[in-house]
Amino acid sequence: MIVLGISDSHESHACIVRDGKLVAVMAEERLSRLKADMGYPYRSIDAVLKIAGVTPTEIDVVAFAGAQGNHFQRLFKMNALFSVKEWIRQCREFWKPVLMEQQPLTAWDDFVQSRHVRDAEDLRRDPYYAFVERAEQASPKEWSRIGNMVRMEAVERHLGIARENIRFYRHEDCHKIYGYDSWPKRGEPALVFTIEGGGDDSSATVSIAENGQIREVWKSNTVQLGRLYRYVTLILGLKPAQHEYKVMGLAPYSTEYHGKRSLEFFRTIHRVEGTEIKNIQTIPDLYFSVRDVLESERFDGIAWGLQTYLEEVLCEWVVNNINHYGIYNVVFSGGVAQNIKACQKLNELPEVKEFWVGPISGDGSLGVGAAWLAHRQQGTTSLIGGLPTVYLGTEWDREAIDEALERHRLCDQHARVDQPTSEQVAAWIDQGYVVARFSGRMEFGQRALGNRSILADPRTHKSVECINQKIKFRDFWMPFTPSMLYEEVERLLENPKNVYSPFMCMAFDLKTEFVDALPAVIHPADKTVRPQMLKREDNPGYYDLIAAFKKLSGFGVVLNTSFNLHGDAIVESPDDAIQTFLKSDIDILLFDHVALVRDTVIVNRVLSIPQEITAV
Template sequence: MIILGLHCGHNSSAALMKDGVIVGAVQEERFTKCKNQVAFPEKSIRNLVDAHLGGDISLLDHVAMFTKNVDPIGLAISRYSDFSVLDHINENKEYWKPVFYDSAVNDGKYWRDMYVNGEKLNQNQGLDTDYMKSSGSLEDLTRYVSDELRIATLRDKFRFGGPCSIYDHHYCHATYALYGSKLPQVIQGETLVLTADSWGDGQNWSAYLSDEQGRLNKIGGGKDHSVARVYRFVTLILGMKPNEHEYKVMGLSGYSRHSKYTRAVEDIFDEILTFENGIFVSPKPLKESYFDLKERLEGHRFDNIAFAVQNWATRVTGDWMKYWLEKTSSRNVCFSGGLSMNIKSNGDLLSLPEIDWMSVPASGGDESGSIGACFAAAIEEGETITPIKSAYLGHVNGVMGEEDKWQFGVQAANDDPDNYLELQNIEAKGLAKLLANNVIVARCVGPMEFGARALGNRSILANPSDVGNLKRINDAIKNRDFWMPFTPSILKEDTDLYLLNPKKVVSPFMTIGFETTDRAKRDLIAAVHPGDFSARPQFVSKEINPEYWELIHAFKEITDVPALLNTSLNLHGDPMNCSIADAARTLSLSALEVLALPGERLLVKKDALEKVESIFEA
């Protein structure tokens, strides 16, 4: 059976399953070049069908759609991609404050007027958004988009006449939590499956128990786990974009050391929410999430707020997780949903004595809902499901014509292809020599990673032992915030050299934070957190990605360091690069000098050729 999974909300995506195996998954933003694209994922569907079905969509047996309630505003107005911090603040002042404080009607007029006036329109959304001109209620718009428009769009654009099913938001997160990574053989019998996020289909958390047959039985759920929502508004209060920059708050939290001041801020969050005796408790609940929270945090310093919200979020989530572990007598947990994107929390949760083993699959936000929908449909159809082994599920070079040619990307950057030279037969040893000599190497090789984390195939790589590489990448290529850490990709068999991992959990997707050894503070100084020296590592397996493993192994032979600094291949504000043309454009518009391409090719800027050749010859 062939199943197509679709997500039509924040960071839209599509996934394809053949006979219980996920063979492809990709986010729409990679094709529209608009970060966090909200859309009917037409381009993603076409890419998957072309790559895996020979362009014949009639081979599909079933289409599975993630979430019963699609946000009609986000499809029409680009709140997730184009809203600035000021736009979000104005939205709270002009729309939500009157609703919460002046008894105004929550009718969506603010966004409807914006749509009629042609302001902040969502581009490349892939469907007709003129429903925004109707006089129906927001509930009516939600029902129309969710139950009619997305299915009608599928049938119109692709002439698909087969069955379409819609699955619950948190059930899809739960199926992804269970099947989104390969479970170790030691895990037998019942496993606790937890999900948590800001909101979806009327809830923000769920608890399931899986049996030996892989079926999920729901044992709990609710709408009172408001941690993710509070964290989102703290992001805005600190002057960063909600629904995108929460990871920056997480990164900032690693710097504060002022327990006297952070404890006072944690007390504020504890008044908002704690978890006690099996229930969420709010001694002093928020009236709403922005103005009330902002007033309570007034006068507290930014780093103390970041530390406190991170610590509070982990503690509340940990107490909730411990309750369900005790209730089910399980010592193993699978975790997904937007809150599972907090890598630092995941590491602290793993350290709980109540947990023997923990799985956090790649990119558990709503983008993975399309994969979860495939799993949900497969369970319903009685299919035998194969858990995901790797996140290399995206675009494979060669499907997109011109966009898979580097000349196309260079020209898109208004550059001349004659300014570049393509070197042949550059093996892993050659790239490793460049890296060992502190040349920063971009790599666009093999299938693209699914999700938010670059896992080596669409990555910018550097020597992790030279702290100067932090500044080089930040200033000349990525323009990242100075406090944000990079990531080490470490050979799986050598992770004990650098990570404190007493439970021997394998983390191939960069989803769990770890404390590090003294050797890591030397060998990986540019790839660990500058404040607390923690790491959000990728365990690189020779079985899963032999080419990337070979590169790191070759670097180890030269430097005795079995790891590389890894960050995503893109310019600031762009999605992770997809095609060779995307990568060549990034090369052209940045201070990068070299780009590794499929077939052991290396694209080099001519003004860097002499340096590159001298390193090869040394």
């Protein structure tokens, strides 16, 4: 059975699942180059078909994530194209009149106000544009049905697949299935929690997974934790649906002294009652109402108060459910599950036996959940192969890379090292140079895990300064992260439960004695790290590079950040990699068979083997 999974929400993507095994995933942003792209992912669909070697006629089921949703937002690509100013305008011109003044506006009015963010011609070419023409003449009650009809028509035009083979799955169900079926110990009983800004009909759920089935035992559409985090992000002048992680990263810089009043306010919104999260008060508008209350509070104190409140609610909620149901394994999914500090707190709970959060647990994995749901619907749950790897994207051969290098005439401008070894690359990093690595199949998800990564020395804060000044231009408070040999985990991290975290989904405390030794990969305020724990079987080439660096430095750790410029999607192709190299001051661009070095002095100094260098 071959299933094409599609998510057209923000972080839209496509995947192929063959007989339960996930064989290809592609995010639309990697191909369109529009970060957080949303809408019908036709480029990604074409890409995963090519990667998997599947033709449209071989597809048995097309599985869409989301049975409802705001189709207008897919058209004006809100989460991708809205600036902070546009988000505030929408709050002022649409949400405030609707929520606080009870004006009878609809999503159509929001679309009319917002459509200018997208080029008019580009909008009319959108595969979903027919929705606009039909929705204008229809009742809002018909929009969901019309939207799904337009989605089916897009697939029919694109792939020639009959509508009876296209299915729609509830947004929340896709989250919970992705979370549970990506768990290496799926099959064991678990409590599955989802929490997010909003799904088809809920913002938080609790389910019990046992005997191969997942049964929802509670849901609520009034839990506002995800939406609250979104709009506090906006209140702090950051971009919602993309920059929540910056609020999380800011929080540890403050303390109770500056955040106490913010925390006290947040505590008036929800409380945990037994196994449920209940409202203490209903805040109709989460931007203006919250902004006015927090108007005199320090920005970092607001972040601290929000993060502390989120952790309090989640921990109490999870513990109460564990005690009630007597199930001690926890799977966490949905947008809020991308909060790595909250995940750390949940993992550390003594009541939790096993804690799991999958990579890209937000909407960027919904299509995978939908594809696995289609398999479950066919009674083939036992075939689902989980997520043994995230290297599920495109791979470029030597010929394609050489053609790109020639096209950009890169070898005319920079020194060339053929067949660079792990030892040579490790030596460059040891000498303080920044290396951009483009190798093998691209990673699935928001985290670069070695194949589309920028690497640097973790032992000096100069690495952070260099990357920020030359390449990333990141906010000053945001830390960088490490890739770490699995054999180093016990030595370096506080990890009493021996958790294996290969996807950078959770924070850990670095042991005190290593804080000064690895300043470039810790959070400066709370001394935590968000590691990629790496076993050799997961990525032999990358493992060998880090192992070679350990021989030089004493640490099987490198700084690893995604290979992209600030605000861009992670590079997908050799052309993307080269353009990023040319637009930045990356020292070395590394492919498997060749490295391009910005200055031959670097190579001469590090390698001391001039005959290996080709320069013009």
